[in-house]
Amino acid sequence: MDTGLQGKTVLVTGAASGIGRATALAFAREGAHLRLIDIDAAGLRETEASASAAGVSVTIAVADLSTAQGVEKGIADVFSGENGKLDVLVNNVGIVDAQPFDSLTDAHWQRTFDVNFLSNIRMTRALLPRLRESRGSIVNNTSDLARQPETIPADYAALKTALVSVTKSLARAEAPHVRVNAVAPGPVWSPLWSRPGGFADTLSEVHGMPPRQAVDHEMKLRQLPLERMGEPEEVADIIVFLASERASFVTSSVWGVDGGSIRSLF
Structure with a gap:
């Protein structure tokens, strides 16, 4: 299947490990050039080496995306200070500190908000002009817990739910020029x-x-x-599909990659 991603430029956050690394490598196999950001320098270099072996260009930036300054630095570094082209943004960065509700302090909630939600908002806001110009796409990594919360972790589920809402709002706001979708992984x-x-x-x-x-x-x-x-590669395959030309009529969707965990009809 021709995804139409050959020669495209893709930015993946949280690319040092897990779903982020698997996603970067999946795009590399499709011939896409990569811009990768993570706070984990060693892991990021490992991803860079593996992706480069596919013959695509890879630029990495070590940055803490939980802060506005970190987002600005990450973007500036992966584009080398230039207003480079961008075709796909994958907002993947995230953390979870799986604590019972009564153990979640204000600091826990704030940290989850900064990393799992506000990093996405800042990255998207900063890069939308490039995506509008390229008529590109955004894929947000949410969670099955956004639609079917469990007792733990409440903060993670709440912010992933907010991200689903933003995905749908942005898809309407940016249509028809930028497609915006989300994946909702189950346990991976x-x-x-x-x-x-x-x-x-x-x-x-x-x-x-x-x-x-x-x-x-x-x-x-x-x-x-x-x-x-699930395995990270199983989520990565869906992210690549949603970003590709094969999904050209797909926007505002939330694709479950969850082993059937969601029971509801909608």
């Missing part, structure tokens, strides 16, 4: 889950089990039809 085995202190470790404490056993137990509690966690 990425560093958000597997890293020390990540979601798996939190569930281990909650359920009193070893981390991976606790994750499997959580999937049973959620009655996930496919009975397994």
Whole structure:
């Protein structure tokens, strides 16, 4: 299938690991040139090396996108101070500190707001002029928890819900020149889950089990039809499709990549 992404320029945030890295590599395989931003310098360099092997140009920037200054720096660095062309923006950066509701302090809520929501708003606002010029597209990484919240983590789910709303508002505002869509991954085995202190470790404490056993137990509690966690590459494939010419009549959509976790009709 020809995606029409050959020679396009794609910016991916949170590209050092997990879904972000898988997405960068998927675009590289389609022949797209990459602009990658993350706070993790070592991970970002690993992504750069893997993507460059596909024969595309890759520019990286280490930046903290939770601040306005970090967003400005990241954009300036990946475009080398030039007003370079941009065809696709993938807002992927995100964190989760999976705590029970009564353990979430104001600082937890503010951090989640800054990283998972406001970074997206700032990146999108700054790059919209380039995307309008190229008649490009935006893909936001949300979550199945935006449409079907669980008890943990409430702050993460709330801000992902807000991002779904922004996706739909922006899709209407920018039509017909810029398409705006979102993916809503379910449980995906990425560093958000597997890293020390990540979601798996939190569930281990909650359920009193070893981390991976606790994750499997959580999937049973959620009655996930496919009975397994997803892989980052499975989300990346949908992101590439939504950004491609194969999805030219798709905008304002929220594509579940969730193993069937969402039960509602809408």
